[in-house]
Amino acid sequence: MRLAEEYLRLGGRRRVKVDDKIVSTRKWDDEPAMASSFWKEHIEPLDEKQRREVKLHLPSISDV
Template sequence: MTESKKLADEYLRLGGRRKAKVDDNIVSTRTWDDEPAEADAYWQEHIAPLDDKRRREVELLLPSMNDV
């Protein structure tokens, strides 16, 4: 299991609700619902500070907006 997978799995386990949005190879996340404080704190502490490449790796492991 990669470090990116571990980060994404823990975020989702905490109830994270962000969805990956991939458009023309640009990756971002979207969330419309409030997410649990633990998940948001985890994102801010462990994922948001990552460099662009590593954060993109984590974001690609989240559920996709296209899967809805």
Template sequence: MGETKQFSTSINGDRWSLDTTDGVTVVVHTGNGPSGGHQTRTPLAFFLEQSVGKPEHTALLQVLGQSQEEVEQQLQGDNTETNSQKTAMEYRRLGGRRLAKVDDNIVSVRSWEDDPSEAEAYWQAHVEPLDHEKRQEVALHLPSISDR
């Protein structure tokens, strides 16, 4: 882990922090104790896109000292997206509904609804053939069940 800075705590004890390692910044969400304290790591750009209107989004913008527009302009030039992130984002764009479950650092994927056929075909073609470690990397870029 690199440099970590907490920026938000919810009323139920969930915490959000920024973690920068090797020049890559992610948002780390740590669930409260009763929910198991599980952590999920979300790329900064994806977090800013998905959390608009939530208190943790506002808190992050305050920490960054920028408006949403300024952050978006800076992130447009960011080409640090990994293959696993690209794969997960394309799956989500196609309507994929699988969620990441991280339990004691064991990463798995859960689904309560069927994926649209296009998303399911993409998952079968681009994620299932990957080795276990690479599938876990893709899963870490999916929304977490603890965020629901």
């Protein structure tokens, strides 16, 4: 998904966690301001279904 790709290209560090079909993200490290702003402006405003789709295109916490 393009939004996830752009977020990661900007240095985004969130990772997806899928547990019993519940999709969430984790962020342990600070991320670049551009990535954080992109998340707030382009991903947070999406409805839950669209946000879930973006999150599923992020690297998994089990990949770290």
